[in-house]
Amino acid sequence: MDAIFLQILNGLDKGGAYALIALGLTLAFGTLGIVNFAHGALFMLGAFCAVSIQALLTHSKKVKDESITFFDAYKEQPYLEIWWGDLGTTIIDYAVPISILAAIPIMLLIGLSMERGLIRFFYKRTHAEQILVTFGLAIVIQELIKANFGSNPIPTPAPDVVSGSANIGSALGLSDSIVYPWWRLIYLAFSVIILAAVFAFLQFTTFGMVVRAGMHDRDMVNLLGIDVEKKFTIVFGLAAVVAGLAGVMYAPILPPDYHIGMDFLVLSFVVVVVGGMGSLGGAVAAGFLLGILQSFASMNEVKSLFPGIDQIIIYLVAVVILLVRPRGLMGRKGVMEE
Amino acid sequence: MLSKKIANSELAIMLIFSAVVLTMPIWLAPIGAGYPDLLQKFAIFGLFAIGYNILFGMTGYLSFGHAAFLGVGSYAAVWSFKLLTMNVLPAVLFGVLFSGAFAFLIGYVSLRRSGIYFSILTLAFAQMSYNLAYSVLTPITNGETGLQLTNKDPRIIDSLLSSEPVIGLPSTVLFGIKMSGYSGFYFCAVVLILGFFIALRISRSPFGLVLKGIKSNQTRMKFTGFNTRPYMITAFVISGMYAGLAGSLMAVTDPLAGAERMQWTASGEVVLMTILGGVGTLIGPVLGAGLIKYFENIFSAFNDRALHELFAFLPDGVENLFVTIVSPFVGEGWHLTLGVLFMIIIVFLPGGIIQGIERINNRFFKKSSSAKSDSNES
Numbered sequence: 001m002d003a004i005f006l007q008i009l010n011g012l013d014k015g016g017a018y019a020l021i022a023l024g025l026t027l028a029f030g031t032l033g034i035v036n037f038a039h040g041a042l043f044m045l046g047a048f049c050a051v052s053i054q055a056l057l058t059h060s061k062k063v064k065d066e067s068i069t070f071f072d073a074y075k076e077q078p079y080l081e082i083w084w085g086d087l088g089t090t091i092i093d094y095a096v097p098i099s100i101l102a103a104i105p106i107m108l109l110i111g112l113s114m115e116r117g118l119i120r121f122f123y124k125r126t127h128a129e130q131i132l133v134t135f136g137l138a139i140v141i142q143e144l145i146k147a148n149f150g151s152n153p154i155p156t157p158a159p160d161v162v163s164g165s166a167n168i169g170s171a172l173g174l175s176d177s178i179v180y181p182w183w184r185l186i187y188l189a190f191s192v193i194i195l196a197a198v199f200a201f202l203q204f205t206t207f208g209m210v211v212r213a214g215m216h217d218r219d220m221v222n223l224l225g226i227d228v229e230k231k232f233t234i235v236f237g238l239a240a241v242v243a244g245l246a247g248v249m250y251a252p253i254l255p256p257d258y259h260i261g262m263d264f265l266v267l268s269f270v271v272v273v274v275g276g277m278g279s280l281g282g283a284v285a286a287g288f289l290l291g292i293l294q295s296f297a298s299m300n301e302v303k304s305l306f307p308g309i310d311q312i313i314i315y316l317v318a319v320v321i322l323l324v325r326p327r328g329l330m331g332r333k334g335v336m337e338e
Numbered sequence: 339m340l341s342k343k344i345a346n347s348e349l350a351i352m353l354i355f356s357a358v359v360l361t362m363p364i365w366l367a368p369i370g371a372g373y374p375d376l377l378q379k380f381a382i383f384g385l386f387a388i389g390y391n392i393l394f395g396m397t398g399y400l401s402f403g404h405a406a407f408l409g410v411g412s413y414a415a416v417w418s419f420k421l422l423t424m425n426v427l428p429a430v431l432f433g434v435l436f437s438g439a440f441a442f443l444i445g446y447v448s449l450r451r452s453g454i455y456f457s458i459l460t461l462a463f464a465q466m467s468y469n470l471a472y473s474v475l476t477p478i479t480n481g482e483t484g485l486q487l488t489n490k491d492p493r494i495i496d497s498l499l500s501s502e503p504v505i506g507l508p509s510t511v512l513f514g515i516k517m518s519g520y521s522g523f524y525f526c527a528v529v530l531i532l533g534f535f536i537a538l539r540i541s542r543s544p545f546g547l548v549l550k551g552i553k554s555n556q557t558r559m560k561f562t563g564f565n566t567r568p569y570m571i572t573a574f575v576i577s578g579m580y581a582g583l584a585g586s587l588m589a590v591t592d593p594l595a596g597a598e599r600m601q602w603t604a605s606g607e608v609v610l611m612t613i614l615g616g617v618g619t620l621i622g623p624v625l626g627a628g629l630i631k632y633f634e635n636i637f638s639a640f641n642d643r644a645l646h647e648l649f650a651f652l653p654d655g656v657e658n659l660f661v662t663i664v665s666p667f668v669g670e671g672w673h674l675t676l677g678v679l680f681m682i683i684i685v686f687l688p689g690g691i692i693q694g695i696e697r698i699n700n701r702f703f704k705k706s707s708s709a710k711s712d713s714n715e716s
Contacts, residue, residue: 035454118681118685121685125688127453127454128398128400128457129684129688131400131454131457132400132609132613132680132684133681133684133685135606135609135680136677136678136680136681136684137677137681138677139673139674139676139677139680140674140677140678140681142673142677143671143673143674143677144674146671147671147674262603266461266465266602269458269461270458270462273455273458277454307474308469308470308473308474308475311466311469311470311472311473311474312465312466312469312470315462315463315465315466316466318458318459318462319447319459319462319463322451322455322458322459323447323450323451326451326455
């Protein structure tokens, strides 16, 4: 029972990341009609926002180590600590939450320039060409990151306060043995908040209403005198921010390296397809669902029954869904059915 | 008119192609590519790309899973070396057969959908095979280490034919000729020429025309009474067999097989090759494969010192500037060059190098070519 509860938590956690990326993919597809293979790269760029901010904050200078008196020893001390003492240390400790704030404008800028600079020339081209050009872009971004940060994963720890584990078992009145890392709980809450915010934005603002109308019938909205393309560009920027934030928050869970984006991209595409191309709710539901399925498949009991199932479960589900229910779990009728 | 006919005849095309391929060691030597390892790669990846083009170029179905067939071909070939004989012919045969059967299974399911769904289905299958090869199928694939020859392998046929104990690891042979170095290249080259011939025949056969019809309008093809599905499956299987052939040739020139050959980035690479050369043309994919493998080899060999030597004629400050600009693009980072090049090609020249050549042709010889087409019509 405890194990099952833990696996659900694990799954929700992973599912949160999938859902955030898949939501962005779906937004880009539903509005601009673009199949964006570079979306995983945006996730990775978000994670590397955290890495760069951390590197910036811990920018250090060599100082004499006073604790060693036998000989002259030197150690690296971050400027922030030199200037502000304990306050500086705290700021460094909170590198990841600070990067969230920094990541929003950065990712928005990256998203907008990506859309204006490349993607808008591909509205009218075939899906195959869109896939290929964004695939090329993903390679370029990935290699640039590799050239700057090297190919090893870079640890970006969460703040000390939340580095431990929460004893949620006793808090919920279940058994004491259920403990779960704080940061992962925060990630789960964070992804739910972001998802809710995006949905609220689309549902309750005038801007969101126009976007939804545009997704439904682009030409009609255009004829009503609204510049849909402009709105959609902003939506693409928004999708980039969502992917970037998912990346920033994921950095403490999995130290980012340059191919983290590609790893998530493939899975997220599968998530989008399972949820139904162009359906926002479907993408989110499928994200959490597949996350949970994956974590259940990696339980030892299941693995001993079906060896290797943890490696392929997501793809297997995708294959079955695509063949049995072509438009996905929640896909609307007529959207990309063939 | 006559010259055009000759240029279009299969015999002429095959003669020119064979001559160019077989003399590669000579004419590639001046640009530093005249050594067997690289030449083998040209031939092998050329085959892979030709096969991929039969699917993507002729029918327009973008598969992201062809590396799986390459991997299956490699594994089958290495197992043939381990269990039966070091002769390469059975290995190649098994590679093609197994990958063909595998392609039939995957194609049968994937081809029920088209467009982006087809791409994602093939991607899903390839990732599944890759993950399984790494984990559960370790007894067959030897997991992360990769499948290798050992001294304990039974090699039934070889041990029946000769009783001499083999010292060290045996090498792959074709009836006594060792398949390493130039003989390995010539074997691959002959296979490449055969493969090219088959592709040429396919593209000019009624079957090839049906495939091209599917690409331009599948619905209309169905209305005219073609059941397109068997044609698609056949094309998929043929193209999978080409991939398996390429994979088994990899094992022939270097008898080991690893799961990383099946990763989806490897599938992406063959897409790049095909696009770079020219989708839907016959020679384009071979050209693209050769170019990518050549640049991979040349660019990854560059390091900072080589760059400093290259720009040594410039004043010091400018030299350093150039080296800093260029260095991320070479050596380890040659994939960056590839990515940039690829994007440029897709944006400006979706038909690849072949389209570029045609455009240049049209610009400079426009009058003569239009005159020719007029005379053809009359």
